[in-house]
Amino acid sequence: MKKRIGLLAAGVAAIVVPLGAATNASAAGEFHVRGVYTTQAQCYAAGQAGYELWGPSFFCADGPQGLVYLYTH
Numbered sequence: 001m002k003k004r005i006g007l008l009a010a011g012v013a014a015i016v017v018p019l020g021a022a023t024n025a026s027a028a029g030e031f032h033v034r035g036v037y038t039t040q041a042q043c044y045a046a047g048q049a050g051y052e053l054w055g056p057s058f059f060c061a062d063g064p065q066g067l068v069y070l071y072t073h
Contacts, residue, residue: 031071036063043068 034050037043043060047070050058057073 031057031059031073033069034058034072035070037068037070038066040068043070046070047072 034054035043035046037046037060040060047058047060050072054072059071060068061071063069
């Protein structure tokens, strides 16, 4: 019984560990929306204000309905 539980735990670990690493690696190069603003100036100011959270990697892009989206890395 102990041998079966050990084999089961080893099998689960063999599946879960690579999946966790793949999730982190795939998300490493992506940008995510952090906010939506009405002007480029507001977006840029928010990007600079969040420097401590996401660092210098951010950009503002025009979106639908005249809104500006803040993307961070």
